[in-house]
Amino acid sequence: MIKPGNDPKEIAVTLLKATALPDEQVFTELAEPKYTAVDYYRMACHLLFVCQRCGTCCTTGDPIRLRREDAARLAKHLKIPLNKAVKKYTLPDPDKPGVLDFKHIRPCKFYDPEAKGCKIYAARPWSCRIFPFLGIYGSEDRVKVNESCPGSMQTMKALTAALEGARKDPAFSSLSPEKVKLNKELLRNVLETI
Numbered sequence: 655m656i657k658p659g660n661d662p663k664e665i666a667v668t669l670l671k672a673t674a675l676p677d678e679q680v681f682t683e684l685a686e687p688k689y690t691a692v693d694y695y696r697m698a699c700h701l702l703f704v705c706q707r708c709g710t711c712c713t714t715g716d717p718i719r720l721r722r723e724d725a726a727r728l729a730k731h732l733k734i735p736l737n738k739a740v741k742k743y744t745l746p747d748p749d750k751p752g753v754l755d756f757k758h759i760r761p762c763k764f765y766d767p768e769a770k771g772c773k774i775y776a777a778r779p780w781s782c783r784i785f786p787f788l789g790i791y792g793s794e795d796r797v798k799v800n801e802s803c804p805g806s807m808q809t810m811k812a813l814t815a816a817l818e819g820a821r822k823d824p825a826f827s828s829l830s831p832e833k834v835k836l837n838k839e840l841l842r843n844v845l846e847t848i
């Protein structure tokens with residue numbers, strides 16, 4: 655399933671324009687985070703993706719990781735002190751120092767089976783927000799797709815096919831930095847809304 659109104663061809667064109675030049679040549683401000691071409695591909699996937707609310711990720715995900723800022727957002731959302739939220743809902747990740755995991759998983763304590771949704775949707779951790787197109791932003795790591803997610807493969811397939819067609823247009827090699835920046839910003843906005 656693809657998001658209604660989101661045409662894979664248009665998104666493929668946006669992606670090709672956004673990656674015609676690297677971030678370093680477009681965002682000269684020092685504070686601007688730099689993203690790789692793989693990051694923009696991941697953002698384009700998010701634009702196309704529609705969650706089918708099957709609940710698989712929330713009922714089988716293990717581990718479900720949280721960053722410190724995720725724990726702080728959770729505490730604020732639940733209106734409890736941070737140390738209480740950390741104690742009640744998280745455990746230190748055994749493999750990643752400084753990283754927390756949700757304590758109650760399979761299913762996640764915050765999954766609502768009746769509504770087939772997340773009870774803390776606005777405060778869900780970053781790892782849930784970027785699922786199923788996981789990976790570390792800022793690296794060249796390829797996009798990791800969770801095959802248990804029914805929407806993810808479909809999204810990747812649609813985008814890959816659309817990219818093949820769009821690449822035939824030679825116009826992407828002669829875009830101005832301003833134009834490239836505009837398309838990068840379109841995709842970057844996706845991270846604000848997931």
Ligand code: SF4
Pocket residue numbers: 711712715718762763764765766771772773774775778779782
């Ligand atoms: S926090 Fe919400 S989105 Fe994340 S696994 Fe739990 S129920 Fe699912």
Ligand code: SF4
Pocket residue numbers: 704705706707708709710711712785786802803804805806
């Ligand atoms: S596995 Fe995929 S489709 Fe199913 S609830 Fe999770 S994100 Fe949505």
